[in-house]
Amino acid sequence: MEFVGVDLGINHLTTLSTGEVFDGAKSYKRYEQKLSRMQWLNRRKQVGSNNYKKAQLKVARLHRKIANNRKDTLHKITTYISKNHAVIGIEDLNVRGMLANGNLAKAIADMGFYEFRRQLEYKTQLYGSSLVVVNRFYPSSKTCSNCGIKKEYLALKERIFKCEHCSFECDRDINASINLEKAAREVVSACGLGSADASRLKQEKSVSNC
Numbered sequence: 548m549e550f551v552g553v554d555l556g557i558n559h560l561t562t563l564s565t566g567e568v569f570d571g572a573k574s575y576k577r578y579e580q581k582l583s584r585m586q587w588l589n590r591r592k593q594v595g596s597n598n599y600k601k602a603q604l605k606v607a608r609l610h611r612k613i614a615n616n617r618k619d620t621l622h623k624i625t626t627y628i629s630k631n632h633a634v635i636g637i638e639d640l641n642v643r644g645m646l647a648n649g650n651l652a653k654a655i656a657d658m659g660f661y662e663f664r665r666q667l668e669y670k671t672q673l674y675g676s677s678l679v680v681v682n683r684f685y686p687s688s689k690t691c692s693n694c695g696i697k698k699e700y701l702a703l704k705e706r707i708f709k710c711e712h713c714s715f716e717c718d719r720d721i722n723a724s725i726n727l728e729k730a731a732r733e734v735v736s737a738c739g740l741g742s743a744d745a746s747r748l749k750q751e752k753s754v755s756n757c
């Protein structure tokens with residue numbers, strides 16, 4: 548059975564425990580720069596004039612293009628993951644924390660995460676794979692995927708995970724995704740993966756009490 552852990556981040560959109568990395572942010576950035584330039588050029592057009600209306604239409608079209616582009620990227624990634632793996636381990640999302648965060652870039656990224664999870668939920672059912680949602684208190688970033696020792700502190704800017712205990716070194720996001728894969732394995736070996744298990748595992752949302 549093929550297991551995979553999926554880490555979602557701002558640096559890379561998705562990092563798999565296989566080492567595969569999926570980005571998307573670059574193309575959004577290109578469109579977003581174009582959008583802000585367009586809006587800046589439109590700043591002196593008279594409201595209600597034909598030129599103004601034309602400009603507004605252009606802005607609206609670009610907005611739609613950006614939204615479609617984002618959606619497309621997410622769909623490609625979630626289809627690939629659901630189709631090619633039997634069990635997928637993913638971190639739970641802190642929805643309350645998401646809504647409380649005032650940072651716009653972060654909020655947009657979080658919305659992407661939410662959509663990502665929603666797509667994985669129905670696609671795993673569609674393709675017959677299983678989704679294991681790992682308890683969000685599980686420290687997937689701080690734990691060494693080699694020896695299992697948990698760090699007390701890990702700064703966000705530390706891109707390479709270095710374990711003081713076993714000297715293991717690994718890309719931070721890959722380390723987290725390997726831990727999520729391991730957590731998914733633990734859930735499946737503890738709870739089994741029978742006929743109704745896929746949905747049950749989703750409900751449990753916890754490694755420790757299944």
Ligand SMILES: [Zn+2]
Binds near residue numbers: 691696714
């Ligand atoms: Zn270690």
